[in-house]
Amino acid sequence: MKRWLILATMLCVLPVLSPAQSLDEAIRLAQDSAITAFQSRYEYQYYQLKHEQFEALRKPQLNFSLIPNYRRMLIDPTRDYVYLRNFDRFSTFAELRLSQKVLGLGGEAYVGSQALWSEYFARDYQTNPRDFVVAPLIVGYQQPLLGYNSHRWEKVVEDQKLETARKQHELDLRLIAEETTRRYFRLACAQGRLDMCERNKQTADTLYAIAKEKASIAMITLAELRSLELQRLNAANALLDARNEEQLARASLLAYLRVDDPGSVFDGRLTVPDSARPVQMTEEEATRMAMSNSAALQRKQTAIAEARQQQERARREAGVKVGLDLNVGMQQISNNFAGVFANQQFYMLGVVTVSVPILDHGAARKGYEAATAWKSRQEQALREEERALVEDVHNTLDNLRSHQQMLSHTTEAVTMADEVFELTAENYANGLCDINTYSLAQSRRDNAYNQHLAALANYWTTYYHLLTLTQHE
DSSP, X not given: OHHHHHHHHHTOOOOOOOSOOOHHHHHHHHHHHOHHHHHHHHHHHHHHHHHHHHHHHTSOEEEEEEEEEEXXXXXXXXXXXXXXXXXXXXXXXXXXXEEEEETTTTEEEEEEEEEEEEEEEOTTOOSOSEEEEEEEEEEEEEEEOTTOOHHXXXXXXXXXXXXXXXHHHHHHHHHHHHHHHHHHHHHHHHHHHHHHHHHHHHHHHHXXXXXXXXXXXXXXXXXXXXXXXXXXXXXXHHHHHHHHHHHHHHHHHHHHHTOSOTTTSSOSOOOOOSSOOOOOOOHHHHHHHHHHHOHHHHHHHHHHHHHHHHHHHHHHHSSOEEEEEEEEEEEEEESSTGGGGTSOEXXXXXXXXXXXXXXXXXXXXXXXXXXXXXXXXXXHHHHHHHHHHHHHHHHHHHHHHHHHHHHHHHHHHHHHXXXXXXXXXXXXXXXXXXXXXXXXXXXXXHHHHHHHHHHHHHHHHHHHHHHHHHOOO
């Protein structure tokens, strides 16, 4: 009976895992509380608000302008002719304008009212010392000609920026899941090694106690006793290292999750998935999903849109520039405020601005060539990013299959190593093998278990990296 009790002690298995937090719970907590999650949410919110501001500015705008102005004209202090007076002038211009961008044409339509009050201060200034000009109704339209539509390009670029921010936010959350997985499995593996070292320490203590009894009646040699004593010391040192590693891994995980009270969460054993999750996607499907959800590709596409905008602007503005401003309305001028409304006159005003570059030393042409070169550079960067993404997806799928196969093999190896160790321990307890054979079986079991833990960590980190690439749920 005593022999079988000793054998049961040596064959102790890992402690039963207490109810603990899962990997999914850790990821959820990290995505809610990690510093990078807060930063990502604030950045995404910033771009959302900027896009809402952009959309708001494309709706009708009502503005009121008030411009006071003072002017002193001093022509000749020694002379004061009728046609050449010295005077001071104070004026105030006010305008109320309702405007709307015409997105399809790139112009702007407006309707509003204008008023101007001028007051002259001069010696013997008797002719119209005060002027009022009022235009109660003005309807107009202004448009840059020759084809460049800034409103359309702004819409394209701003929409691309918002989409980039959205995909970057999703990527940030996926990267948080990846980092959480790495830290989670670092702690899970550390806990597994700690359990293994505690088991080995317990076994080494038991064997050494039995060996001391046997040595007292000369049943074992002194060399075997010293070997067991060394094994017991090594087990104690390994246990100390395992405890330190477990504490460091726990602190790393809790710090990333921003947990203030270490005893509130993850204070027990972590639950580790015992089987791989099936990934039902081919390489073509994974590549297509990665292409459509990649934040890096979206950033490159936004940069290309901005580069094309600059190229189009440089091309349109390299030659003759023409602008048009047409407005009609009612207007009157009088030296008193009531008079400006008495006899309003209808007017039409058309302004065409033409700018012809005569001598610019090739600046416009070089600006267009520079914009074209930058667009080509961004397109090349996009193609390179696509190539790197395809390669990453291919390598990740290959690694995932390899790690899944390794996980299956290490699971089988752990089962086999446990069986071999149990048989060897029983033989050692019955005196059918020596301590070296027993130590070799124990070492093989520990090695198999370490490989299994490493395979678990590699598989799940690779699995979540694939989810990061494809945004697959």
